Amino acid sequence: MTIAERTRSEPDLSPLFEPLTIRGVTVPNRLAMAPMTRSFCPDNLPGDDVVGYYQRRAEGETGLVVTEAIGTDHPAAVGDTGLGEANLPLFRGQDTIDAWARVVKAVHPTGAKIIPQLWHQGPMRMPNADAPAFSPSGLYGDPEKAADYYVEKAKIMAAADMPLPTDEEIADVVDGFGRAAAQAMAAGFDGLALHGAHGYLIDSFLWRETNRRADRWGGDAVARTTFAVEVVKACRRAIGEDKPLLFRFSQWKQQDFRARLADTPHALEAILGPLSDAGVDLFDASVRYFNTPAFPDVSNLSLAGWAKKLTGKLSGAVGGIGFSKGMYDTMSSSSGGANNMPILLQRFAAGEFDLVSIGRALLHDPHWIRKARRGENLPAFDPESLTRLT
Template sequence: MSNLVAPLFEPLQLGSLRLNNRIVMAPMTRNFSPGGVPGEDVAGYYSRRALGETGLIITEGVGVDHPSALGEAGIGESDLPHLYGEAALAGWRRVVEQVHAVGGRIFPQLWHQGVMRLQGTGPNPHIPSSRPSGIWGPPAGLTSSPADYVAAQLVPTTAMSEEDIADVIAGYARSAAHAKALGFDGIAIHGAHGYLIDTFLWCVTNARTDAWGGDRKARSRFAVEVVKAIRTAVGPELPILFRFSQWKQQDFKARLAATPEELQDVLLPIAEAGVDVFDASVRYFNRAEFADIKGSDGELNLAGWAKKVTGCMSMTVGGVGLENGMYDSNKQGGAHSSNNFQLLMARYERGEFDLVGVGRSLLQDPNWASKARQGQVFEPFSNESLSVLT
């Protein structure tokens, strides 16, 4: 084993769940589930990563049991999986069984696209998209979304009603209960990147003046209620992981928090609702989040700050083993492998995070974790891996 990364291959206890190591497959949309149903190819795809020694699999985003959860979101998504209905649940049961058969652990990432869903698309095109305040995002935000999609989305719509909000929360709970019944080992919640939960957290898209809006703590209420409902549905044992981000697809320069105190206002209520791990989504793990902070804390990345202000475990992600971030590699056709483990492990040894999320590298090579343990050379990442299930 490579001495440098050996600490990442120590077991970790998440409540009642024991992970063999700290390497996590980060969630990545794949579009290989026709009609929302994952097939044998999807089961094989995930089980191969588990066989390759990935300690925890977090699935691609999986639509919750709500009619506006899924649709097109600027990049022509189709064949997105969901977690309700007899056929889809049978497909996910097959996924879980095959991952467990090779000793793996797996969480579904529960997902509601919210404002990012293009009106009139998805399994229920007649159902309006769910928007906290009827706002998609800022008209001049830095985004990679196509101009025609942005123009259509900028048209204001009706804000969610109290009944709408209750229905979505109930949908999360139903899908979480399904996940537990299918044997998933925990629950991951997508609360980032400008999707529904994130737009309640973000002041630009949450202009509500009722109990679901206001200051940062007040804007966290929707996320809090989703976590509480999921915790009730799955009980006290299953770990819950919550993904959050500063940046949004509507505006890459967006920020939920400009200071650690503001970040605490956002995250601490969510932690207290029942979250075990915060998944801090950034494009580059080796960047200080609040660079103007003096002392050693000024070096902390977003995962480090999430852990510090909540007391929960955290997961870092963003270019581990690669030379550039996701959006850069998309433009360039791929990314060369990078031995940035020294930078990663320096942060790990300081206690900034407990888990390491790996995305594109695991798309390219299901044995990436095994190669990291053995100190083998990694394959470069090619965009071609985005269109196949290897």
């Protein structure tokens, strides 16, 4: 193929390589590495292999690296989720700060920025004798609605004893997020991301199926944001006014791919509005396919587009970018490339979102972004990438 032919056939990705300022931090381009759990942290700490893993993605022209989810110091924050996941990282003090500081120091010379994603698994955690799973109303959801590959594990989680947490216990979990955020700043991270999606703890407070409390932590859609709002405020206090705070949310849950956090734009605004006011700078809208209309009866706008429209804050798109299958459809089979970059660029040019998060493509090839910019051939996704750090 000649240069002229390649120019005509390949989409122009240059708009995605413009810098983006999020609060007081400027990232060099609009392409981020999506947070992906890897389970390569023995003793809950990243080692040399994890340092190299993130460094290679930054060297491959990723503008913003968002780490795998890192747990807080709450006893039930992380554990086995039934997918064979172990060796999960968590913030637990100076050893954590020192370990993640090595990752940050490896990424920064490339020009990329790096932020950690904080999480608490909540009800999405296999039974553990040391600390029961934590859910606002002691509920997992309906395990029969889980995906086929996950339904047996879901039944075990749903049947586990999850005591109804007290007001004091919930407040302590909020404080744990604040402590983790402070440790992230001590490690030198450029900002913070919160995992408020996929049925994990923050999302379980937002979702009416798992939050049926009648106290200050539950009620209508706005009242159900109280926990998330308090977490955002605690993290904002810890990271200061100059660092960006990203918030991932989703309609779907691992308990139920067809679940909906909000059925209308008005209902979504009731949830995102308080979070925006509390200090969120960018809403990371997690969907299985980035261009799926969030409310098809209203418009063709994606979930990221609605988040930006309703809050006036920045938003990020993620889900199936560059591939023909969604993430959960490639856990046991490969996925070839898909020509969805023109669609992505069209929606980006329309101002629908500001940041684009790449997941599986970067899992498979640390230089995927650089190759995409150069118009090089891009490999299909190999599910073996899930089992190794490349």
